[in-house]
Amino acid sequence: MAISFSAEQPFGIKLYPIFEKVYEAATGQPASAFAFTPGITPFASFNEVWISCVLYFSVIFGGQFLLRYLPSFKPQVLKIPFQIHNVLLTAVSGALLALFIEQIYPMYHKHGLFYSICEPSAWNQKVELLYYLNYLVKYWELLDTVFLVLKKKKLEFLHYFHHSMTMVLCYTQLGGKTTVSWVPITLNLTVHVLMYYYYFRTASGAKIWWKKHLTTMQITQFVIDLFAVYFCGYTYFAYTYHPSLPNMGSCAGTELSASFGCALLTSYLFLFINFYRITYNKQKAAAAARKGAPPNSNKKSVKQQ
Template structure:
């Protein structure tokens, strides 16, 4: 295990988490993620039915505050976990960054790892804005929310290898994504290439997650990359499905429509 207690990373008072209590709570209550997911699905599709004969809600200010709060949370999380991961990479190398479990109980990331998994429950609230504003609800949207919640709570309790990469990447992508949403909700001019960049980052995140899952499986055979076979299976399946869905979204949104527009113009 990499010792980063003297790495120069300052642990702030709010980051002083009792990781044992946090781990025990998750080991006892992780299955409640299924309850949250079931209630979420019922509210989403029930809400769509409720809103069908009713006018869409604007919700501009609540959406700005919601997106901005998640953007700030994700930016700070990305900085804190990213700094820690860089330290692991510089001290122990790439393999250690994948296999080391110190991310779950390190002086900085123990708080941000727990905050990450807990945040997947309130993040379900994203969909309320889609439903109440009567926007198109993509399968990718609600499938992603449910599966991330289930897998995050399921994996945290076992401190599986690869978690540092999974969580840090997610913080980074969400920092960009929610900042973009906040700017759009506030009516600020946002260049289209930024949206392309965010989707590209999401695709890169899924490809990296799939690669890390494969490396965990490979290195687990040598006994220094703690995980479980069924966890690796679900992680790989999840990231593969995300990779396919986000790639299809990229094609349908940025490539196919552009091609259709060109064809229409010619005709």
């Protein structure tokens, strides 16, 4: 296999043909035959999505209630399954990210950014299949919460809200064919490669110094996401309803899916900022207390300088 780097082949080799062989071996169907079809494609109906959410909440909160009366699992019992879960999600997230880049970059290189995020033709069959597989991975990621329950960890609202609603978000964007979807998806996959690698390593006993930076990356991700989706939403609504306003033309996707995506990603940004503020302010206060100094002593000294 010859290695040649180009806009059409950013990794030196074509990854999608390899993926097609794996997909056909796993499903018995050629990748080119896939189409996201409600009522036919698994998990392609709203009933399946909301039932999955109900089951998710029933399992995690029901399990949390039942485990209050049972002894805790020994750490060794969950260690290996947790490591396997995280290393597989690291690999799958990385593979999907590479496949998305291989599809999106040539489009961007040839037609520019606006085409890549707004033109209906940018939503092609190959990209739709990758969107769908990313959507299915969101069901797999619900196991993150199951592990927390089994470990008798506290369930934060941000955690279960984010996991359940991201699954819903991916479903709505698939149904609405919002072409800009690749922006939040590729950024999310990038963060998840690092995040699941972090959890795999720490489960092995490694001390990783960059946990705080993961949260910073997540916040940065949502800022970029919102810039992209609000731009697409604005130019669509301006072009459609108020053409006298400056705009760059229409943008692919249904109004409902675009509005839901904007609202949900906005809520994520505020929730993650609040999480960052609470978590790391507490850590600073605890560190200062251990040193026997007031929590704000460092800030005061900086101001005095």
